Each structure stands twice: as C-alpha cells, then as structure tokens.
Amino acid sequence: MSIKIDQDKCTGCGTCLESCPYEAITLENGIARVGESCVLCGICADNCEAGAIVIERARDMAGEDLQSYRGVCIFAEQGYGKMHSVSHELLGVGRRLADDLGVELSAVLLGHNVTDMADELAAYGADKIYVIDHPGLTCYSDDAYGNVLVDVIRQYRPEIFLGGATAIGRSLIPRVATMLGVGLTADCTELSIRKKDRLLLQTRPAFGGNVMATIVCPRSRPQMATVRPKVMKKGNYTPGRKAGIIPVTPSPDRVCSRVRLVNSVKEETDLVNVAEADVIVTGGRGLKNAENFALLHELARQLGGAVGATRAAVDEGWISYAHQIGQTGKTVSPKLYIACGVSGAVQHLVGMQSSEIIVAINSDPGAPIFDVATYGIVGDLFEIIPALTKRLKELSNS
C-alpha cells in the first residue's frame, strides 16, 4: 500500500474525512486511518494541512531517456479539407509552451490532398509540419490515424503532444497514448510549464466541473493532453510565415482500418452551429416548455446568432442535445452570451465562462449565473426577451 499516515504529524482534525470523495477515511483514536475503499486519488493529501498524508510513487517509463524528448507537437485536426478551429487554438497554446521551454513547435497533418493546408498551420505558428498525405487517410478512422500518429511520435519524440478534446480527439488520442504506453490528461482547460522541472501542468475540470485538478506526468514522454475547444486563444495569424514541411510516407499496413465508414450524416439544423457562433442565446429550465424556445430563436435570429441550452432543458426534451452547453455538452466562447432562465450551475459555467460578454436574465437575484455575468438583469424573461427583440427590430429597421 502506498498511502501512509504519519502518526506523529496527524492532528486528528478530520479534514481528510470530509474531503474524501470515496468515504475511505475514518478516525481511530484520534488518528486518520485509510480504509479499503481508498482509490489513492490524493485529494486528502492535498487537503491535509499537517502534511501527515504521504503518497509514494515510483518508476519511470521503461528504459527510456526522458530527457531525449524535445519540442511541442500538436495534432492538426481537419475534416473534408477544412481545418478544425481547435487546431488554431492548439497552435496558440503550443506556441506559448514551446517559447517557455525554448523549443520548436511542430504539427502533424493527416489526410488526403491536405498538403496545401500546411501553410495555414505555419501562419498560425508552427515551425515544422509533418505531413502524411495518403488516400488511406481520406476519411477519419481511429485505426489508421492512430497508427500513423504513433509512428510519427516514436520517430520525432516530442516532449509534449496535444490534441483537441473533440469527438475525434477524444476517441483517437486515448488509443495513441495506450499504444505508446504513456499518461494522458483529458479535456484540459489550462496548460502551463512548471519552470523548475520543465513539466507540463495540465489543469482540467473533474467531478462534473465541481472541482479543478492539476495533473503532471513526470515519468512518461511525451506528456500528452487533449484540450477543450474554444478555451485557448488562437495562435497569432501571420500570412506568409514559413515553416519546414516534412512529408512522411506511411507503410501501407499502417493506413488500414478495421472500421469502415458507410456514410456521414450532417444533422439538419436551421440554425448556426453553437460551437462556432459569435452570439449565443441560451435557454434553461426557466423557459418552461419547448414552445417558448421560439422566443430565443427569434432573438438569436435578430442577433445573427445561435440558440444554446442547459442540460435541464435538453433533458426535458425541449431542444436537441446538439444545443447543450457545458461539461457534458459543447464548450463555447462567443462574443456575446445571453443566458435566459439559467441558474448557473458549475457544470453549465465551465462550458461558457470564457465568453467575452455574458448577459444573464433571471428572476432570482441570488442565482449563481449573476456571479459570472458581465451584465445581469433581474426580471421575468417572458417580459424582457420580447421587449429586447422588439427594440432590436426597431433599431435594425431605422
């Protein structure tokens, strides 16, 4: 067992009992005792002011010289010839990390007929781009994309490797990490370098967004993380910026897939995609029913924006999951976010708090949504929204 209570240091204060999410700690004769249900999450040790809880760790990645890994590398996600905006964001954060470490920033671009897209990656800050342009990579597959990524990483040995926490990234990167036998931190919202040991500090929400955790992987390389879309700033765009292009030829057996794409269906929406919209009008349980969402659609149309929803509204069946914003939905960061009848549970806030301007309309002055709002309107949304839409119409007509 590698969790120990230092009997001399333990004051029996009970903070660890309170803090353990797994109810694993009891007090015996005024000293903490760790029981069977402990999963060694380390939360107690972090909370123990007396420093009485020690968790022991060991071992480096088998037979590897960790110091020989150099550079920051990102997975440039694209689909149907269009770069995913998360790739620009990865280059933004990747550039910052590479500069802090004094190393190169590279990108891996996979697909078919994608070589031209390398310029875009260079413009957003990549120093070097590994391009694997192959017919076997025409459609995304966990198998082929994973195999090729693993080969590139093994050959070029970056110390940090980042992907987007998108539908594709969250499927692909765990396979890559498992094949490489390295740690992986999912869904990061903050990344930085710890100066003293050059380690990547990876911060992410856990427990449905109620808790933030910072994670390090000191014993395996590359340090791998997926990054939530719409959280990091895009890299500075400098058209014409040059980068080294390195074409890589995969061996044919690596670009095969056991899973076959039959067809790809784009969900029909009459609306702008919430993840990309500059203005989002979001409705929560305060909307009361599906019909009332028409009020939001009208306002959103007037503002040229999209309609979002809380999980409560989606669970009620008032609007489809594609509109859900938050921990278990999409992360957004529009210029303007208008939350109507939304209480502001943390699980919702983690998905929208990086919006530029947040407007909250809620009848309860104590609603937590007002804590993150730039402008708060205490009142009845059924009066305010129609009045707001009407006024906007007048303004656009005059």
Add this chain to the structure above:
Amino acid sequence: MNIVACIKQVPNSAHVRIDPETKALVREGVESIVNPYDMHALEAGLSLKEHYGGKVTVLTMGPPQAETALREALSCGADAAVLLSDRAFAGSDTWATTYILSLGIKKIGHFDLIICGKQAIDGDTAQVGPGLAERLNIPYVTYVRRIEFVENGAMRVQRLMDSGYDVLDLPLPALLTVVKEINEPRLPSLKAKIRAKNQQIPVYGAKELGADEKKIGLAGSFTEVTEIFAPKWDRKRLIIEGPVEEQVEALLKNIKQIRY
C-alpha cells in the same frame, strides 16, 4: 452473443464540491451510484441479447463495495457479474485501469462485444473504452448513439460527431462506448432482484489475474494529481435595474459594440 458491459461505481458528482473557505472537498450527502452512462451500456447489452440471444456479463474494477453496483446491474437483468478488486489496484489511472480490465476480460473468456459508457462522471476522461480496445487489440467505435444491426459477425452503428453522425461497419469482436441517446435504461425487476441477491460474484485480485505489479495501481499510473481547487470566476458585474424598457435600453447601450 457474449457481451461484457463495463460499469463503474462513482460518487454522485452532482454533490461533490469545494468549500470556498476551507478549500477542502466537501462530499456532504454524496452517495455512490452506478456511472449513469454505464446503465446505458448495460441496457444496450441487454437489448442486443434479447434480439440475438447470448449472455451479458457485467465487469467492474473497484473497491469491495463496488459489488453493490454489480448487484444493481444483475437486478436489471445481467446474467453474470465479475469484480476485480485488490488493494494493489488502488490509484490506477486510465492506463493501469485498461490493463486490469483487459486481464479481467481474458479471465471471463470468449466475448463478441464489450460495451462501455461514454465516460465516467468522476473523472470525465472517456479514455478507458478506447484504451481497453487497444489493449485487447480489437476495433472500437466511441459515442455510439444507435446500433443498427448485427449480421455475419459484424455490426453497423451510428456514431455521434460534433455536428451530425457517422454510420460505421465493424467486425466482431469489438468494443463500443455509448452515449445517453442510445436508449432508456430499464428499471430493476423484482424477479431479477431476488435472483441478484443470492448470485455468486467471483472476485479476482492481482494474483488471480496474473497482473504485473509494475503495471497496476499507483506504480502503473503515469498521471499524478498535484493540486485540486474550486473553479473560480472573475468578472466585473453590473446589475441593471428598473422597469423592463429601461433595462433593455441600458443593456443595448452597454453591448452596442456587438453588431446587430
């Protein structure tokens, strides 16, 4: 079809929070539940069994009390349950967890399909499914929102994408992770409940699984949590008061930098 549903017992994270004063994690009234996504994984297994025949085994790795989660799954109609439990497993991150689960699955023996939830609500990582498939060297599809059919040792599924969905064919044996849209989990039946109460649940530890001690628990985990803290929001807020018309005017004045 021989189906294995991987389920995890988790603290109901809706109630886990950090006290802003003491900075300690508060778990006031936090009960243990079966990870909600895993109930959908189980349901997917049960309905496949109803269509195509076979057997559903639920598998979990966790502390001894995770047995409760397995009994709940048995009450819903699972045929068998296996618990992987050992002090040495504690502290496993997703990398070590997939290793242990893969050994558990080898112990169960022949399987056609493994079904996992999209993610567990304590860690929210969504890594175990793909990692486990890789350990077992079988194909996988994540975010499955519909299983269309199983035919001639292969199946067709719909996978949720960021906008829309993909239709995919894959050969069995395979692994799926499922989203909530896939089904409505059934409630426990009285008959199954009674059967579940007395059903034998084998428990395997590191030795029985023949696990390499360097690959399990803390020693086998590469990720380390260095700090936990409460999410913080910093924003200057302005509360706009007055009658509705004035509120609207004031708001529009303030956000006029937005094009409309």
